[in-house]
Amino acid sequence: MRVAGGLALALLAAGCVAPTGPPPAPGPRPVSPAPAPTTAPAPPAIEGMAVQGGLVAGRAQPGAMLTLDGKPVRVAADGRFILGFDRDAAPSALLVQQASGAPPAEVRISVAPRAWRLEPVDAPYRAGRTSAEFDALRPAELAQITAARTRQTDAAGWRQRFAWPAHGRQSGWFGAQRIYQGKPGSYHSGADVAVPTGTPVVAPADGVVILATPAPFTLEGNLLLIDHGMGLSSALMHLSRIDVAVGDHVRQGQPVALSGATGRATGPHLHWGLTWQGARLDPLLVVGAEPE
Template sequence: MMRRIALLACLLLSFPFSAEALELTGEMEQGGLVIGRAEPGAKVSLDGMMLDVDESGTFAMGFDRDHGEGATLNIVYPDGRTETRALAIAKRDWQIQRVEGVPQKYVTPPPDAMAAIARGTKLKTEARKTRANGAWFTEDFIWPVTGPISGVFGSQRYYNGEPRRPHYGVDVAAKTGTPIVAPASGLVTLADMDMYFEGGLVFLDHGQGVTTLIMHMSRIDVKAGDFVKQGEVIGAVGGTGRATGPHLHWGMYWRGAYLDPQPLAGPMPENGGAAGGN
């Protein structure tokens, strides 16, 4: 009898668990953030890039605006089992606007701005080198500011027939001085009021490199190294940098991929104005 029980136990251990060993939640699309949960101790890679996996097996991954139609996720479980998943990444349509007759000085920065641009690029590059240990990206994101949505992720303008950089964020119209709150908890990795393009800029790492970018701020109330909780005021709306007027620009990136924060926060509260679409 004992021999039969031992044999049955060996057979059960030789097959994969009946329960789902890997869970993926989020938008499997261009600009989407996906949260994964694997067995603790598992090693996970996306298209050959090793991902950060915390002690609970939680990890993040994202897909850039121009990501192709597929990706490959590989998992090595603690007992040596392996799994490969082919991911289908949905393509999105982007708003394209063509504007002709724009004076060149408004399209290309003047030569005397190069030093300021280089300074900002260096600061942003340094800030992106580290990834906070945490999984605050699993919180339900909230809007940093409420108001009418005036710009959406992925849109792109052509000035005088030349493509400009796509819009990597969502814009919310609001008055100068309107408080901005942290959409989720995280570690401040950059806080600077003097960026050429972004003006007042804050990077807030929500863990594993999932980072909020808040731009054009009139005031910054945090500094690099601060930990802020969701809902805490981090500064105020402004129109600093290359902005045509006061508004919130909320961007997000993960390990080089620009993500769309709008789906994470859900519909704009009714008192915030009507949300736009892509």
């Protein structure tokens, strides 16, 4: 008994006392962080060939941000987008995609050059001494055009295959330029279709009217601007009558105006211009067919 008692005292002194209750529950185990994605988002894909005055479509990561040479590019919810290249676009452009949580993805786009129609004229270049009336009116006209083209609408015509707004003989070509004794003049910014005054003009694609001039402008005459979405818009010029109003939604093929010869025009015709975020485009490339 003395041995047993001494052993009990030794155990108590050492702190080795048998537990009187259930063992404590184990604490939470540390959670390891989820492994990082092993693949980066795919870079934006371009459909077709980029060319001066042309328009191409593409697809990016939904929700990503795009820039073309540092300028923002609008991207639809499904990742679709379009890019336009001006008549004088540089030989290449840099498209950058920034998706959430991923490094930037860059795509270098080669822009094919084009041979433009040049018309030598054996006469001195005349920039033109404008009248006081023109000088007074033109700044306000340009301001209206600029303001209209900054509007963003819900138009989705940019997804469609465009159609000619009028049918007839093509009388003016995009990019054509006169050379006055070696000095280049301004180039033609659209496609002209020779049609009699009063010929119906239709919307080349779905869109929203962003400008319908109440009176003829000095150069464009009666001017109708239609936004097709994503920065792409049509300009229909020299009209004799406009039959839609700002804010109207129009459908492809819907009559919107009548052709004429208002503004600076040598005869009745329709001038159709296309722009994408300020870049002037060749309607012939977008439509892909002659107007006849």
